[in-house]
Amino acid sequence: MEVTRLAQPTEAQVQRMLEIFIPAFAPEPGFRYMFQDRARRLQQIRWVAELKFELVQPKAEVFVAGEGIRGFSWWIPPSRSPFASLSQQLTVGYAWSPFRCGLRGFARMLRFSSQERALIERFTEEPVWVLDTIAVEADAGRQGLGGALVAAGLRAAARSGHGCFVLTHNPRNVRFYEKCGFTLKRTEALKGADINAYCLLHESPSPEA
Numbered sequence: 001m002e003v004t005r006l007a008q009p010t011e012a013q014v015q016r017m018l019e020i021f022i023p024a025f026a027p028e029p030g031f032r033y034m035f036q037d038r039a040r041r042l043q044q045i046r047w048v049a050e051l052k053f054e055l056v057q058p059k060a061e062v063f064v065a066g067e068g069i070r071g072f073s074w075w076i077p078p079s080r081s082p083f084a085s086l087s088q089q090l091t092v093g094y095a096w097s098p099f100r101c102g103l104r105g106f107a108r109m110l111r112f113s114s115q116e117r118a119l120i121e122r123f124t125e126e127p128v129w130v131l132d133t134i135a136v137e138a139d140a141g142r143q144g145l146g147g148a149l150v151a152a153g154l155r156a157a158a159r160s161g162h163g164c165f166v167l168t169h170n171p172r173n174v175r176f177y178e179k180c181g182f183t184l185k186r187t188e189a190l191k192g193a194d195i196n197a198y199c200l201l202h203e204s205p206s207p208e209a
Contacts, residue, residue: 001148005156006062014057016069017135021049024135029195030169034108035101047100048109054092055084056132063152065145071136073149078127078162082120108193115190116167119199123165123185128201129157131166150180154202163204167197174198 006013022045025031035041059081060074076082089095098106124130131153136145157164166177174184182200189196 001065001144003063003065003148003152005152006064009057009062013064013069014053017057017064017072018046018049018053020069020072020137021053021133021135022046023138025049028170030112033169033190033193033195034112035105036108037102037105044101044105051089051092051094055088060132061129061153061156063149065149066137070143071134071145071149073134073153074132075153075156075164076130076132077157077160078124078129082124082130082132083117111192112190115188115197119167119186119188119197120165123167123199123201127162128204129153129160129162129164131164146176147180150177154181157202158204161204164202166200166202168200169195169197171196171198174200 009017022042026042026045031041031045035044037044056074056076060076063073063075065071097109101109120130131150134146134149136149154164164182166182168174168177177200178184180202182202184198185201186199187196188199
């Protein structure tokens, strides 16, 4: 499966990735926890995803697979922060979260993102690449796109002499990442919710590699 690195994705390519991201992540435990109103969930996910894309995509190493983009992955190298500052979040529109998601939804977002940030901070004390986002079009599943996208990022990280970190809230994803060479390092329950965070590491290559 051919994977291409996009040095600077066009607006059309970013929109294409957004189209893949929303249906791919709508069933994910994290989004189901944060946005519990089924009638509004897709709309809320789209809004949050648009803000996330505006913040993360410019600093990510972007890989795409499939003709016309059937899947993509975003990786944050250790030279760039995986986090956005408060001012950056406010600039893109996160201040509207209580209005777009409701007060309870906003509270769940804060709880979810606080745990996520704390875990990422813990596992990025040593320089690693962070797999921020990976998504594959629904009808392109089981064609090797996901594995190829992960492998491309792992190769890029290995060339720089670094390992990789990924956090997922979907237990089914754990086995996928383990097949890609990651090792599960920590499982942590989100307080007040029936959801776990799974932290996995792919070790940096040895000096002889």
